Amino acid sequence: MQSVYEAAGGQAGLLRLAEAWHSRVMADEIVSHAFSHGFHPQHTERLAAYWAEALGGPARYSGSYGDETSVVRMHSGNGPHEEMDHRAIACFDQAMDDAGLEPAGLRKVLHDYFAWATTTTMARYHGSADEVPGGMSIPRWSWGGLQP
Numbered sequence: 001m002q003s004v005y006e007a008a009g010g011q012a013g014l015l016r017l018a019e020a021w022h023s024r025v026m027a028d029e030i031v032s033h034a035f036s037h038g039f040h041p042q043h044t045e046r047l048a049a050y051w052a053e054a055l056g057g058p059a060r061y062s063g064s065y066g067d068e069t070s071v072v073r074m075h076s077g078n079g080p081h082e083e084m085d086h087r088a089i090a091c092f093d094q095a096m097d098d099a100g101l102e103p104a105g106l107r108k109v110l111h112d113y114f115a116w117a118t119t120t121t122m123a124r125y126h127g128s129a130d131e132v133p134g135g136m137s138i139p140r141w142s143w144g145g146l147q148p
Contacts (some may be wrong), residue, residue, distance in 0.1 A: 003056030004113075006140060009104045011052055013099065017110075018048040020098035024091035031087045033076075035115040051139050055113065059098055059137065068121075070138035076125035085118050127132075 008014055008147050022044050025031040040046060049061040050071060062068075092114045121139065125131045140147040 001143070004109055005052055005055040005057035008055065008101060008110065010057065011048060013101065014051045014055070014057075015044065015048040017095055018044040018051065018098040020095035021092050022047070024095050025088060028087055028091055030084050030088070033089060034081075034084060034088075050138065054117075054141050055110075056140065056142060059120060059138075068138045069132055069134050071138070072121060072125065072136065073129040073132045075122040076129040077127065079126050081123070085123060088118055089115050109122070109141075109143055112145065116141075116146065 005014070008017065026035060046061065046065055049065065053059050053061045089111075093107075093111055096110060101107060101110065117139075
């Protein structure tokens with residue numbers, strides 16, 4: 001059985017998705033606020049590498065950029081932002097159209113992954129990035145959801 005990473009078109013497919021999502025969120029009046037402080041010049045490449053690793057691809061993100069702790073810390077300490085999270089998920093769903101990702105089964109798995117990551121892992125530490133524990137590894141997601 002092919003991994004979610006492979007079904008999504010590998011690194012190239014996830015880079016298309018990351019670029020499409022980034023374009024969508026930058027155009028969204030609510031979600032773009034998360035980027036108002038600036039972002040890394042290779043944001044989409046790093047995001048694609050992170051998604052690739054989480055979805056069964058090579059460990060390029062953790063091998064080059066950091067672990068789950070570093071990612072969660074970037075998204076922490078900003079207080080609750082449920083509306084922003086829901087709009088980011090809607091942008092992701094639209095970005096799958098923009099990136100030409102098919103079929104429906106793949107789209108559902110990708111949606112479920114992104115919604116889970118956005119509303120749990122990335123939203124867990126509202127108070128402070130200092131609350132995020134060290135040594136976390138990137139969660140793995142497959143056709144059946146979160147992997148043990």
